[in-house]
Amino acid sequence: MDLARYAELFRTEVREHLAGIDGALVALADGRQEGAVDELFRATHTIKGMAGAMGYSSVEQMAHATETLLAAVRETSAPADATLLALLYEATDALAQHVDDAVDGHDTRVVSLPLLERLASVADSLDGGQASRTTGTWRVPIEEMQAELNAELNSELHAELNAEQSGELQSALQDATPGSATARLVAVTLAPDAPLKSVRAQIVLAKLEQLGAVQGTEPTVQTLTDSFDGVFTVAITSAHSDSELEAAARSAGDVQRVSVRAPEVRRAVRDVLRHVRIDLKRIDALLDLVGELVISRDRLLSVADATGDRQVIATAQEMSRLVSALQDEILQARMVPVGQVFDRFPRLVRDVARDLGKEIVFTMEGRDITLDRSMLDAIGDPIVHLLRNAIDHGFESAEERVAAGKPEAGRLVLRAVRDRAAIVIAVQDDGRGIDRDRILSKAIAEGRADPTLTSLSDDDLVKLLAQPGFSTAASVTSVSGRGVGIDVVASRVRALGGALDIETTPGEGTTFLLRLPVTLAIVRALLVQVGEATYAVPTAHVVEAVEFDDVDRQSIAGRESVNIRGEVFPLVRLRLLFGDSAGDDAGAQLIVVDAGGQRVACKVDALAGQQDIVVKQFDAVRGATALFSGATILGDGSPALIVDVGSLA
Amino acid sequence: MSRTVLICDDAIFMRTMVGDILQQAGFEIVGEAETGVQAVEKFRQLQPDLVTMDIVMPDMGGIDAVREITKTHPSARILMCSAMGQQALVVEAIQAGAKDFVVKPFQPSRVLEAVQRVLAA
Numbered sequence: 001m002d003l004a005r006y007a008e009l010f011r012t013e014v015r016e017h018l019a020g021i022d023g024a025l026v027a028l029a030d031g032r033q034e035g036a037v038d039e040l041f042r043a044t045h046t047i048k049g050m051a052g053a054m055g056y057s058s059v060e061q062m063a064h065a066t067e068t069l070l071a072a073v074r075e076t077s078a079p080a081d082a083t084l085l086a087l088l089y090e091a092t093d094a095l096a097q098h099v100d101d102a103v104d105g106h107d108t109r110v111v112s113l114p115l116l117e118r119l120a121s122v123a124d125s126l127d128g129g130q131a132s133r134t135t136g137t138w139r140v141p142i143e144e145m146q147a148e149l150n151a152e153l154n155s156e157l158h159a160e161l162n163a164e165q166s167g168e169l170q171s172a173l174q175d176a177t178p179g180s181a182t183a184r185l186v187a188v189t190l191a192p193d194a195p196l197k198s199v200r201a202q203i204v205l206a207k208l209e210q211l212g213a214v215q216g217t218e219p220t221v222q223t224l225t226d227s228f229d230g231v232f233t234v235a236i237t238s239a240h241s242d243s244e245l246e247a248a249a250r251s252a253g254d255v256q257r258v259s260v261r262a263p264e265v266r267r268a269v270r271d272v273l274r275h276v277r278i279d280l281k282r283i284d285a286l287l288d289l290v291g292e293l294v295i296s297r298d299r300l301l302s303v304a305d306a307t308g309d310r311q312v313i314a315t316a317q318e319m320s321r322l323v324s325a326l327q328d329e330i331l332q333a334r335m336v337p338v339g340q341v342f343d344r345f346p347r348l349v350r351d352v353a354r355d356l357g358k359e360i361v362f363t364m365e366g367r368d369i370t371l372d373r374s375m376l377d378a379i380g381d382p383i384v385h386l387l388r389n390a391i392d393h394g395f396e397s398a399e400e401r402v403a404a405g406k407p408e409a410g411r412l413v414l415r416a417v418r419d420r421a422a423i424v425i426a427v428q429d430d431g432r433g434i435d436r437d438r439i440l441s442k443a444i445a446e447g448r449a450d451p452t453l454t455s456l457s458d459d460d461l462v463k464l465l466a467q468p469g470f471s472t473a474a475s476v477t478s479v480s481g482r483g484v485g486i487d488v489v490a491s492r493v494r495a496l497g498g499a500l501d502i503e504t505t506p507g508e509g510t511t512f513l514l515r516l517p518v519t520l521a522i523v524r525a526l527l528v529q530v531g532e533a534t535y536a537v538p539t540a541h542v543v544e545a546v547e548f549d550d551v552d553r554q555s556i557a558g559r560e561s562v563n564i565r566g567e568v569f570p571l572v573r574l575r576l577l578f579g580d581s582a583g584d585d586a587g588a589q590l591i592v593v594d595a596g597g598q599r600v601a602c603k604v605d606a607l608a609g610q611q612d613i614v615v616k617q618f619d620a621v622r623g624a625t626a627l628f629s630g631a632t633i634l635g636d637g638s639p640a641l642i643v644d645v646g647s648l649a
Numbered sequence: 650m651s652r653t654v655l656i657c658d659d660a661i662f663m664r665t666m667v668g669d670i671l672q673q674a675g676f677e678i679v680g681e682a683e684t685g686v687q688a689v690e691k692f693r694q695l696q697p698d699l700v701t702m703d704i705v706m707p708d709m710g711g712i713d714a715v716r717e718i719t720k721t722h723p724s725a726r727i728l729m730c731s732a733m734g735q736q737a738l739v740v741e742a743i744q745a746g747a748k749d750f751v752v753k754p755f756q757p758s759r760v761l762e763a764v765q766r767v768l769a770a
Contacts, residue, residue, distance in 0.1 A: 003754075006666055013662045046660050047704045050731035052753030053666055061732055195752040196731065201741040203749060253749065253766045 003054055011103045017043040019343030021092050026346045028080045030417055041070040045295065047095065056102035059095065065119040066091045072123040083342050085336055091119060158505060183237045186249055190230030194254035197230040204252040205234060211248050211456060212238025243495050260309050283334055290327050291522055291614025295633060297323045298611060339367030339415045343389060345414060352391050359398060359409040360391060366416035372518055376494055377515065382489045386427040386512045394431035394510055406430065423516045430509040439464060460500045494646045496524055497540050527608035528591065531580040534640045536613050536632055541593045541645040548588035548603055560588065562601045570603040572648050593645045615642060652768065653679040655695055657711065657728065658703040667701050667730065668699040685709025689717045692725065699701045700727045700766045701765060702747065704738050712742045719746030
């Protein structure tokens with residue numbers, strides 16, 4: 001059986017369970033012992049089972065040792081003290097490592113024996129070895145192998161000895177009152193390679209019991225343990241013939257010398273598959289194709305319109321509808337719940353809070369909200385940054401909180417909400433809030449803000465914080481409580497086609513909002529003509545478009561700027577930026593774009609409409625100016641570069 | 650007509666793997682259950698020819714599910730899927746009425762042998 005094709009599915013699902021373990025460990029640390037231990041036990045057990053199915057013995061052994069410890073904790077209701085928690089964390093980390101190694105083809109069986117020993121010894125010290133007896137120990141595979149080897153070597157000998165061994169059974173049978181039934185001894189030797197021989201023996205017994213009354217077994221059922229070698233005798237009184245009894249015993253399976261051959265399985269017509277697993281690359285390829293279909297749909301619609309033929313137009317429109325539906329379906333197939341990223345945060349928050357000596361109650365909402373898979377990997381780091389930032393700077397000390405009439409423990413909420421075509425991820429704290437006055441005076445001092453400003457709106461605040469290098473000085477962050485690296489978060493979010501917002505109230509807390517498109521793969525873009533070429537500007541960044549002739553131009557600090565309805569924006573002449581001649585001002589257009597908190601007006605030759613474009617990421621040429629974030633193919637088949645708006649500021 | 654199977658396991662991965670083995674052998678997977686409670690419900694609803702049952706599941710474990718099912722359907726054909734170190738539990742499951750067992754890692758031939766034994770009984 002080709003297990004390799006299950007490896008990724010294995011890894012994906014094991015990661016979910018590992019995240020569940022992390023969550024349960026946090027709950028355990030919080031004193032919510034009962035459910036947490038059950039959850040830990042179940043997750044660990046499931047991982048063990050899955051690893052067993054894949055033949056990953058390192059994972060299996062580590063999971064098994066952890067499970068044994070958890071069983072002991074559960075049975076004895078031992079308190080989860082720091083030592084136990086630390087051990088469980090260590091085991092979980094080792095487990096995660098083994099999983100990755102195994103999937104990557106390095107199931108080397110090099111498990112940390114000292115760790116296994118410690119897990120086993122703590123388990124034993126808790127319950128006197130009870131758990132390891134019921135779940136077996138991690139040494140079982142070796143013992144089983146030994147037992148199988150012994151069975152193979154000795155089975156012939158045992159068969160001969162059976163008659164002598166069953167002396168006690170003879171007397172048991174004499175005591176029985178069989179009526180029309182006759183007493184028999186059924187000697188059974190299981191196949192040497194039969195797994196769980198003691199269980200198989202139980203099945204043999206169950207089969208025989210259907211035909212008569214079992215009087216006893218040799219060895220006795222209670223002693224059928226791990227070291228049981230598969231040779232045993234059953235005493236039975238039965239009205240059935242010897243051959244019927246023999247057939248019954250054989251029907252239990254794994255009986256030696258009786259070839260129990262499975263009948264040919266008829267290959268029935270295959271039923272419709274309920275699930276199929278598809279390589280992600282295939283879905284990406286499908287999406288690419290659909291993207292191109294979307295583009296040629298737009299082309300088809302305009303061509304059809306031009307014909308004026310109602311039938312052609314109606315057919316094109318029907319096609320268009322179907323293509324849209326197809327696009328939706330494929331985008332849907334790529335969606336995964338944000339929980340896959342969120343689930344590692346409780347542990348992170350707990351660790352950071354502990355390191356900083358803060359008490360935080362962390363909750364997550366909207367784990368089921370789905371996001372395109374391409375986005376999922378990209379949002380993890382920004383969220384981590386915001387969470388760390390909130391714990392580090394957002395919360396006051398416990399004393400300050402109590403003095404302000406707040407609960408001693410800070411409340412931190414991570415929330416995902418669907419908002420039309422966007423996903424909004426909020427990191428909300430109930431801390432001290434951002435000190436706007438401090439930020440403002442700092443900004444004015446650095447020449448980053450208009451000296452006449454007396455207050456900062458949330459928008460202004462985010463623009464300032466998102467500026468690289470602003471307010472990173474420790475003296476400010478310790479007072480303002482914020483600012484470190486927000487520019488990094490903002491630029492990451494912008495690169496994803498999203499936006500960062502801040503809502504903050506002094507004394508009540510701060511909320512950072514990441515507004516993200518549901519997918520990275522298809523974006524709505526404004527097409528602009530610059531020189532001979534067409535460029536795409538994601539509409540998410542476009543604030544407005546105006547006629548170039550309608551605005552007043554002025555020079556501010558030596559930089560050419562435009563004044564649109566009293567607001568001044570730096571002017572960027574895209575023709576010059578892209579290495580073309582200056583071009584004609586007459587008939588030119590201006591588009592105002594939001595380059596991450598800072599707005600600029602870009603002069604283009606003409607607007608060429610809006611379109612959904614399929615983003616093809618490309619690696620920037622080394623040393624080249626990073627003006628473009630990707631490329632796309634337009635309806636007429638010509639390529640167009642996608643302008644990286646963030647680079648224009 | 651192909652035989653119907655209900656697969657009970659809390660891991661999608663395990664359900665997929667067991668499902669693949671049985672499907673390739675011509676069985677029809679009529680249902681999947683992730684918990685013991687679901688297993689009992691779906692058994693009653695679907696009356697499958699065969700049930701594969703994981704031992705540890707949320708809500709209600711596989712052994713209790715076997716007890717619950719055989720209470721009303723003593724002839725139910727239930728195949729236990731066992732992981733390492735579960736001898737005692739599998740014995741309990743057999744005593745509760747499960748008909749046979751397979752152990753991980755699953756070898757398709759072993760799984761199918763066990764299935765055939767269970768169905769022939």
